[in-house]
Amino acid sequence: MELQTLTYIVVGMTFALYLGIAFWARAGSTKEFYVAGGGVHPVLNGMATGADWMSAASFIGMAGLIAFYGYGGSVFLMGWTGGYVLLALLLAPYLRKFGKFTVPEFIGDRFYSKTARIVAVICLIVASVTYVIGQMKGIGVAFSRFLEVQYEVGLLVGMTIVFFYSVMGGMKGITYTQIAQYVVLIFAYTIPAVFISLNLTGNPIPQLGLGSTLIGSETFLLDRLDQIVTELGWAEYSTQTRLSTTNMVAYTLSLMIGTAGLPHVIIRFFTVPKVKDARTSAGWALVFIAILYTTAPAVAAMARLNLINTMQPPAAEENLAYDERPDWFKNWETTGLLKFEDKNGDGRIQYEADATKNELVKVDRDIMVLANPEIAKLPNWVIALVAAGGLAAALSTAAGLLLAIASAISHDLLKGVLKPDITEKQELRASRIAMAGAIMFAGYLGFNPPDFAAGTVALAFGLAASSIFPALMMGIFSKKMNREGAIAGMIAGLSVTLFYVFQHKGIMFIASTSFLGDLPNNWFLGIEPNAFGAIGALVNFGVALIVYRMYGEAPKEVQDMVEHIRIPAGAGQASDH
Amino acid sequence: MSKNNAYWSANVSLMIKLLVVWFAVSFGCGILLVDVLNNIQIGGYKLGFWFAQQGAIYTFVVLIFIYAKKMAALDIEHGVDE
Numbered sequence: 138m139e140l141q142t143l144t145y146i147v148v149g150m151t152f153a154l155y156l157g158i159a160f161w162a163r164a165g166s167t168k169e170f171y172v173a174g175g176g177v178h179p180v181l182n183g184m185a186t187g188a189d190w191m192s193a194a195s196f197i198g199m200a201g202l203i204a205f206y207g208y209g210g211s212v213f214l215m216g217w218t219g220g221y222v223l224l225a226l227l228l229a230p231y232l233r234k235f236g237k238f239t240v241p242e243f244i245g246d247r248f249y250s251k252t253a254r255i256v257a258v259i260c261l262i263v264a265s266v267t268y269v270i271g272q273m274k275g276i277g278v279a280f281s282r283f284l285e286v287q288y289e290v291g292l293l294v295g296m297t298i299v300f301f302y303s304v305m306g307g308m309k310g311i312t313y314t315q316i317a318q319y320v321v322l323i324f325a326y327t328i329p330a331v332f333i334s335l336n337l338t339g340n341p342i343p344q345l346g347l348g349s350t351l352i353g354s355e356t357f358l359l360d361r362l363d364q365i366v367t368e369l370g371w372a373e374y375s376t377q378t379r380l381s382t383t384n385m386v387a388y389t390l391s392l393m394i395g396t397a398g399l400p401h402v403i404i405r406f407f408t409v410p411k412v413k414d415a416r417t418s419a420g421w422a423l424v425f426i427a428i429l430y431t432t433a434p435a436v437a438a439m440a441r442l443n444l445i446n447t448m449q450p451p452a453a454e455e456n457l458a459y460d461e462r463p464d465w466f467k468n469w470e471t472t473g474l475l476k477f478e479d480k481n482g483d484g485r486i487q488y489e490a491d492a493t494k495n496e497l498v499k500v501d502r503d504i505m506v507l508a509n510p511e512i513a514k515l516p517n518w519v520i521a522l523v524a525a526g527g528l529a530a531a532l533s534t535a536a537g538l539l540l541a542i543a544s545a546i547s548h549d550l551l552k553g554v555l556k557p558d559i560t561e562k563q564e565l566r567a568s569r570i571a572m573a574g575a576i577m578f579a580g581y582l583g584f585n586p587p588d589f590a591a592g593t594v595a596l597a598f599g600l601a602a603s604s605i606f607p608a609l610m611m612g613i614f615s616k617k618m619n620r621e622g623a624i625a626g627m628i629a630g631l632s633v634t635l636f637y638v639f640q641h642k643g644i645m646f647i648a649s650t651s652f653l654g655d656l657p658n659n660w661f662l663g664i665e666p667n668a669f670g671a672i673g674a675l676v677n678f679g680v681a682l683i684v685y686r687m688y689g690e691a692p693k694e695v696q697d698m699v700e701h702i703r704i705p706a707g708a709g710q711a712s713d714h
Numbered sequence: 715m716s717k718n719n720a721y722w723s724a725n726v727s728l729m730i731k732l733l734v735v736w737f738a739v740s741f742g743c744g745i746l747l748v749d750v751l752n753n754i755q756i757g758g759y760k761l762g763f764w765f766a767q768q769g770a771i772y773t774f775v776v777l778i779f780i781y782a783k784k785m786a787a788l789d790i791e792h793g794v795d796e
Contacts, residue, residue: 211766348757357758420778434767
């Protein structure tokens with residue numbers, strides 16, 4: 138069957154499944170809307186968290202970036218998994234014990250201050266909206282390829298679908314849909330990887346294939362890759378550092394603590410029955426995430442090898458002729474994300490590091506995973522499955538994030554502070570309006586994303602790392618931390634990170650307004666903006682400690698509350714009161 | 715409250731031990747010591763590269779389950795389980 142038809146069928150079937158589940162499990166009450174009624178089994182919750190977590194950045198973006206960063210791409214692998222250790226050990230059990238709906242609610246109660254709650258809402262919205270922009274980039278890429286249209290048109294179609302999909306379900310619908318989406322996305326990711334690993338190394342397990350020799354040769358895959366990329370003038374794949382060791386440490390740390398500070402992941406742990414379940418649920422979530430994350434480096438290295446081998450067939454004397462380019466090449470040219478320019482006029486494709494000779498003038502990193510099965514000449518049904526998987530990843534995360542944004546606005550800002558007498562029905566309506574607003578705003582900025590999907594998402598993590606994580610941690614581990622310290626810390630952490638990001642990436646990420654330019658020689662300690670959350674978090678902790686000393690310690694009843702959340706006994710279900 | 719204090723300090727000391735491992739496999743083996751470890755080869759993998767792209771992730775999973783298991787035992791031992 139023709140690829141286009143097959144893709145429509147597979148994507149159509151998966152969408153029908155999600156909508157069916159969303160309808161079957163639609164939310165009836167605010168409690169079901171925000172925390173799925175608090176009764177989801179830890180393994181299932183882990184799976185849903187996996188889908189929620191693994192976004193377009195993980196599925197579509199990450200392997201593509203690793204393919205070009207090589208070893209430097211490890212920051213994403215370690216950063217986006219290591220955060221779960223922090224989450225399971227430092228936050229999840231206590232926040233579950235606390236038993237409320239949202240992260241700002243915890244911060245407001247722990248720091249006995251409505252101001253703290255409002256500041257937390259602002260931090261949450263800034264981080265989550267940035268994250269949604271990254272998703273929009275991924276959604277735009279996936280839809281533009283799938284519908285064979287320009288990136289911008291693909292983005293508009295994607296925005297419309299996300300809108301209908303997330304506004305309907307609420308947490309209960311989202312949780313069950315995400316379980317289905319996890320299954321779709323993990324098959325879609327691993328099946329092509331198994332095929333490609335078999336083709337290249339004869340080993341069906343990609344994690345082992347990456348460490349194996351190439352078929353019909355004594356050379357290891359990674360050694361061969363190192364050799365050809367260096368011959369073409371790029372840095373050695375298995376040792377190329379992302380800028381510097383300091384930058385890699387900061388980048389990894391920023392992603393780790395950002396993971397533990399992102400509200401849409403944290404609220405996941407409010408949906409399990411017991412405190413004990415919050416700990417194991419984090420473990421299960423990481424198991425399901427690790428399946429994709431340990432496959433990704435294999436996908437990356439093999440994609441890079443296959444791409445270069447397609448342009449420069451190893452046995453042939455000459456490079457691929459442009460007129461004989463494969464179909465996938467033409468399809469990606471339609472989207473505008475892949476561009477060829479015949480600089481030396483020989484009608485063949487030169488692909489190398491030297492910018493004056495390289496003729497693949499644009500290879501958007503975000504197309505690698507989607508194009509990979511086609512480059513490897515896998516059967517059409519596998520390619521269709523990958524399209525469905527990419528869309529599942531993008532939709533599930535966008536839905537989770539939008540829910541976090543919506544609950545912050547309707548539950549924390551409106552019901553918690555501005556209009557406490559609002560009815561349940563009005564609260565639900567307000568949260569749906571907030572979702573719609575967030576989609577439009579993020580979609581608009583998605584037309585000119587600040588970075589590739591994974592890079593944009595990394596910025597979001599930096600913002601969460603510098604604002605929310607330190608406040609939560611101090612709230613649990615320091616009984617005496619007062620409201621003044623926490624508020625000053627959050628404001629300082631968020632501002633310093635935003636300021637750094639804006640001065641290099643442009644105000645609201647619009648590049649033309651960047652006043653220092655995105656230039657490495659202007660970077661503080663050589664740390665790129667995407668990695669600055671780690672520094673922001675340090676500033677947050679530092680400022681909080683200094684300000685804490687200027688005011689008295691937290692009141693006795695707050696200290697008792699902290700004592701209380703430290704022990705699992707007497708948790709009860711997540712509730713509104 | 716002293717019963718709960720004993721529980722809390724047992725929890726914190728377990729946490730610190732596990733976080734030391736967390737740091738060692740990722741920032742240690744995966745980044746700071748990567749060049750040294752890369753001299754050792756396991757199959758087609760340089761060891762430092764393996765830690766950064768595979769080994770650290772496997773260790774993280776194990777760490778969380780160790781924590782969950784030990785904490786469940788601590789909860790019961792100190793009579794604070796649900």
